[in-house]
Amino acid sequence: MFPDHIPLPRGNAAVLSSILVMVASFSFMFSCSKASIIVQHILFHLFILFLSRSIQKLCEFLEECRHIPSRYKNCWKAFAASVSLKECGSGAVILILLCCLAHESENDHVDNWSSLGWKISSTCFCYSLLRILGFYEPTTAQISAICEKNKFNVAHGLAWSYYIGYLKLILPSLEGRIKEYHRTFENLAEFRGTWKLYILIPFNCKVYDKLEKMDNRIKFLGNLPELRIDRAGIKERSYKNSIYSVYDENQMCHLCILEYATPLRSLFEMSNDATAALSKEQRLEQAKLFYVTLDNILNNSQECAGLYKLIPYDDDLEDRKMNSHFLSTKILDNMVQERTEYIVPEENTWDETLNDPMVSDQALMISESNDPQPLQSRGY
The missing domain is CATH 3.40.50.12100 (Stimulator of interferon genes protein)
Known part of the structure; x- marks a missing residue:
């Protein structure tokens, strides 16, 4: 039965798989487009992903606002529990880079401000629809992983x-x-x-x-x-x-x-x-x-x-x-x-050496004199 039936801690297989997908995707894009177009598209899609996450966090924050008196005591703790500051910072950096690229490439055949706004609006609509339908709920494996990681x-x-x-x-x-x-x-x-x-x-x-x-x-x-x-x-x-x-x-x-x-x-x-x-x-x-x-x-x-x-x-x-x-x-x-x-333990309740004839036949000899005495054995 063991060890196959005992659950082991989850490893990094999902992270390694994601890295392989990233390498394969980037290799395909690099063979088909110029570096500037690849960078713009990557930044755009990263921004869309961060935007969708922000919508999710905002919805969760609005729910947590109802529990501020009983769970968080103040609004900031509710906000910190719902929104990741790391994600907010990364999203802001990506937005700035995307704006810079969009400004520099207004005359190129890449996404301009009007197409960028249209894609953001359509993405927000699609994400909201999918969230309502329950597509972004965590899976059983995700819930299990979170519970195991956080005890x-x-x-x-x-x-x-x-x-x-x-x-x-x-x-x-x-x-x-x-x-x-x-x-x-x-x-x-x-x-x-x-x-x-x-x-x-x-x-x-x-x-x-x-x-x-x-x-x-x-x-x-x-x-x-x-x-x-x-x-x-x-x-x-x-x-x-x-x-x-x-x-x-x-x-x-x-x-x-x-x-x-x-x-x-x-x-x-x-x-x-x-x-x-x-x-x-x-x-x-x-x-x-x-x-x-x-x-x-x-x-x-x-x-x-x-x-x-x-x-x-x-x-x-x-x-x-x-x-x-x-x-x-x-x-x-x-x-x-x-x-x-x-x-064999250090302290025995019984002395097994007492049954050994070679051991039991020996005697400990103690001299009554304080002066050193020569060593000798019985029978010599």
Whole structure:
């Protein structure tokens, strides 16, 4: 499924394509006309484009004027939000250059003032007609690109809320709570290499309350000791994490701390509520962006480093070729990967060297004298 089904940041393909079109167009014009005519026509069409944009900005400004008290507080902020000063400056420069060329070429067979005025008037009429018909509304791809660039997506807010309001609180204390649980039940030492929180991220946003209903090879074992934090006026707010037994095809038990990413349920509920106006396709896109954003946040978090594992999957894509145990299989695959990559920690709760006869037979000899003594080994 990966990486083809994970959206990547948009690149510069559109800009490069525009450059190719510019080069091809200029080459054709240069082969057919003189340089002065080419410059005049380019300036004229640039001016027309800036004029059409100005009409669009003016219409938007008139709409924003209705919201000055509630959104902008003054007229200048509304104007700055609707009109780009860069575009205004560029348009003014192009207009001055166009006027100079038109004045110098009145007797040439190029556009004069009367034809220039007629073309501007016709362009304004055509642009206004096309705007009324909706041809200048941004496309879905443009809206998506703007939202991703400026962090306006629902997924972006959900991912940050999930991290700041939950993961950043519970992950730093996860290992300590696992050790406390182990002192009571002594059944977690075997999975020291997977002492982390496994977070399920289904792209269809179907979050089940009981994992056993999703896969009968996953069994609830117990809860880690609660984490209690004073939070937002709530005294000793409780945070829990659950331990599950995940069985492989040979009925061998593997323990892990497992849960869904709960913000995905919000996306699912939004897609089922007409007032949220979130379609199934948009929900899928937001779920993928949620995973990408959360992964990026956690990768840059020192507090959560090495304490989590994201498990993204798409039920709708995999359902055609998977059996009823696809979830347990996917979890076990990630656990095997974690064990393979696991490095022996600096501080062990058990000393494996005590079982080594070559090591246990040694003794540390300390001299009672403060004077230097010669080095010697036992038996010599």
